[in-house]
Amino acid sequence: AQSVTQPDIHITVSEGASLELRCNYSYGATPYLFWYVQSPGQGLQLLLKYFSGDTLVQGIKGFEAEFKRSQSSFNLRKPSVHWSDAAEYFCAVGNDYKLSFGAGTTVTVRA
């Protein structure tokens, strides 16, 4: 069965600094990978997805992620964090149209 690990429970970053969130997956075939962001009072919003092709994926809000098959990773990055990026971030792997989510990483942005 597929699974996702997000090693970092909580990350604090200064506004304007870069951000990287780690995600490792376990899946036998080529995975469908997703990053979602959850803000209080709002539903999970899709930041980006990887199905195939170019391993560097661009998403919304200035985020990007890189798929590395050799490392079973799909890390999320943003060059310069804004205070509005404070939220919970979830990595997910898809199989048969169902998603398995990681435990999430809470991002705190300090001024």
Next chain:
Amino acid sequence: GAVVSQHPSWVICKSGTSVKIECRSLDFQATTMFWYRQFPKQSLMLMATSNEGSKATYEQGVEKDKFLINHASLTLSTLTVTSAHPEDSSFYICSARIGGFYEQYFGPGTRLTVT
């Protein structure tokens, strides 16, 4: 586009009573809807998958008689927590998928507290 709503956003009920949560796709028709449960500071756990007009498919360990799911139309799915107990208190989230596409669009969630 692709907006999913949930109602209510927050509900308190007494132990032993039932509560219904609605999930609606507002601007699209959802062939499949999913129900998740999220505990504080934890991930989303898939409870069941429902297709319009069909019985829901429950994940292992989820009591189908306790969590009744109805997907009567392409824009509405309901989750009824029957004979609720304090351990059913949680954050329930629904999502919807447009046929042919993999992405799921999530509702804002419903906070259930059973006293």
